[in-house]
Amino acid sequence: MSYPHRSDLETSTRLSRYQGRPEARALDGWERLGGYEALRKACGMSPGEITDVVKASGLRGRGGAGFPTGLKWSFMPEGGDKPHYLCCNADESEPGAFKDREVIRWTPHLLLEGCLIAARAIRAEHVYIYVRGEFFEETKVLNRAVVEAYERGYIGPNVAGTDWSCDVTVHLGAGAYIAGEETGLMNSLSGNRAEPWAKPPFPAQSGVFGMPTTVNNVETLATVPGLIAHGAEWYRQWGSDKSPGTKLWSCSGHLARPGNYEFELGVPLRDIIFGACGGTHSGKAVKAVIPGGSSTAFLAGDELDCATTYEGLQEAGSSLGTASPIVMDASTDIVAAMRRIAQFYAHESCGQCVQCREGTSWVVRILQRIEAGDGAPRDIDTLYDLCEQMTGRTICVLADSVVFPLRSALDKFRADFEARMKQRLFAPAAAAGGSARLATAGV
């Protein structure tokens, strides 16, 4: 079932099947539900065979970028005497996303099983689960599950009776958004500031502690046991050719039934919002939707007929991201919403790259001024130009994460921004004079 609401749209619930069922949280109950069968099966397979199944399934990373998981695993070097590491990215910090949290809360053993299978596939003997700093309850649940799994021999020496050993460490972060970026996560885990590094080196060459590392999202790893148990073809019955399988959706905003849902990839976005989620709670029209978490581009209310696949949302001018639509009804102040999003990213910028460090906070201050009614039309030109300057020139994509919503907000809701400028009490002479004076005062 989905949690906390049920949806008629659900053709299949694979990942979220046991969410809301307390017995799945403990190992005994989890085993009764068929838990760790897939791990036993995987232990009879070679690392290459496991990777081949995942490759064949077409599973794409659920952390937002959608990189093919099997391909990522195959980057890990063959041979060599360096230890390999698997990092599970449970630093779910994208505003709007709360799917990984539910996976950990309700089915911690599903995640552990996925971690162990993936670790076997990449020949790792240590798994780090990097949990977001604020996830205290989730860490408790996960720690309890790890202890149980150690006691029953699923983790530790001779996993499930094989000659392969694997340890799992749960690490609680300190709550920085950027620690969810894979190189930032590895830096943080290594004891450094959570700052992304410029690739190369790629994680598969030199990751956490300088060793070959694979970083996978919680949902990605939680999908793996099902793939191993049932095979790639079984998984491909859902979704499209390029985006196979099912996906967890964290739906929030002005919805009648917000929550976590699981849908087959490709369901029209309109059906998710108006079907499963029951439309807006106010009954007002949908003004805008950010479909994939706050770092993706806005879709206007009339653009919701797109298919929710990676490629479908890309065609619509946005992206699937973490599949976390934030729905805004007609009462929404887009300028304020955009300002708040930009504020988040300015606050979370690690401060390495100039474009991001200075650009994000500059964008915030321009938006604040527009919001306060002090904007001038040329501010919109400046914002467009900043979008250009902040795209694709930094180590990670945090700067781009402001640009996607900002540029689309300006494109689609320009009138909202311009309307703010007309609200000035003493416009336009005072505005022009004030701006000119400030402009001469400083760069």
Place this chain on the structure above:
Amino acid sequence: MADNAMNGSAIELTIDGARVKVPPGTRVIDAAERAGIVVPRYCYHPGIPSRPAQCRVCLVEVEGRPKLEPSCTLPAADGMVVRTASDVVSEARRSVIEFLLVNHPLDCPICDAAGQCMLQDYAYSTNQLESRVNEPKLVMGRDRIADDILYFADRCIICTCCVRFMSDVAEDNVLIVAKRGSKAYIDTFPGRKLDNPFQGNIVDACPVGALVHEDFLFKARAWDMDAAASVCPGCSTGCNVMIETKENQIVRLKPRYNGAVNSYWMCDHGRRCLVMTNRGVRAETPLIRDDDGELRPAGWAEALEWTRGKIEQAGSPGGEAIVSPGASNESLFFLRLLLDRLGIESAGFSVPQGETASLPGVPTLKLRADRAPNVAGAEMFGGERADGELAAATGRPRDGGALVVLDDQLDGAGDSFGEGEGLFLYFGARLPSAARHADAVLPVATFAEMDGTFTNADGRVQRFHQALAPPGIARPAWMVLSRLLASGRNGRAISDIREAFARMAESTPAFAGLTWDGIGLKGASVADSRAAAPEAPAGTAG
């Protein structure tokens, strides 16, 4: 040098239309320098190993790649076509500077770095005459980051060169970036103090005016200073430095690149040497003892003639000499000639001692216990090293022999030092009271006021150049000595340093084959004079 390393494994790439051959593994930013193209950079420093590629000002365009790439980390590849000044690159660079100026206080008129600031330079070169920023600036304030270093957070561009100098080169992880985003600033690690003998280098590593020596604060504008290449007199390592002067006073010593000695750095003790160089009452004019036994000032011609007469009169009486390990090789050489004339065999010198320190990232850079620049030279010209205060030991009446002192402060000498029959010549930059019994005081220049060479502890002979005018009519000791000896069999006086060096080299086996021009600004090893000194990478701050 580069051509030898090529041998088939060379990579050839095109940068701004110029074809460049570089060894494998070279980064594009370094390859560009070989073609004479300096790509702007902040966070890249050739002396700091880590390259975070975070300032984004060195982005270049690479044909066939969708995004601009940071040239500091991008490895050069065969056939790569790089553009460092295309429209896209220029626009990206302009925008980086614009971003950096969003919160920059633009306090250039009161900033010590003005005129030597990479932010200022690039802002002018990208022609940013107008601002689009209507927002109030973030104000961060300033902080005393070490006892003698101030940190102006508003000016900081978070290139982290200082942090990485401390972590990578000094291997002393004291500095950190605190907070993040536009509120990020540099600070010491909580509970720790920046207290490292090499910490002054963070000021040099800072490409802007964020880190400032309190010593230098508001002391001089970059354009009011003159500079001369020199060698640090602080210890026997002989770090290559630039002496920066204003109004005939040294205001700052800065390290000058020499890969064989100090790389890009120097120690704080060396930086503080300028204080003692500027200080003290100087001997400005020759003094000779007239017939009624009083020292009186004289011009050079008179003083030298008088002294020459005394030397003739004395013949070869033997005696003692005190020399200085801070005197140049040339001065020590010509003094040796004088001592030979007087039949003086022993020339003692003492070396001030101090604590040692080393910089882990540069094995050849050490603050040595011997706090004098030319200990090796003093030994080479027949000096005998003595422990403790030499003057006290030698401080006795002359007993009819000669006593010659070259630039020793005569610390610890008693009232009767040099009293008695015989000849007492004092060649010195300063006039210590212990020289009161000298027959002639001949004022000489300090190392900063003359050209010359020092030989460092590793046997490397290095040139230093005149940065200041000597006070009064003081002259370099080698010049004074050469004129003093010029009559008779020693021929004419030498007043050109090339000639002085050549004269020294021809009669000193260790210097055989070396010439003033040949050893260049990087010096040459006395032990192996054929070895060529490595040149600094082009375009790096020297």
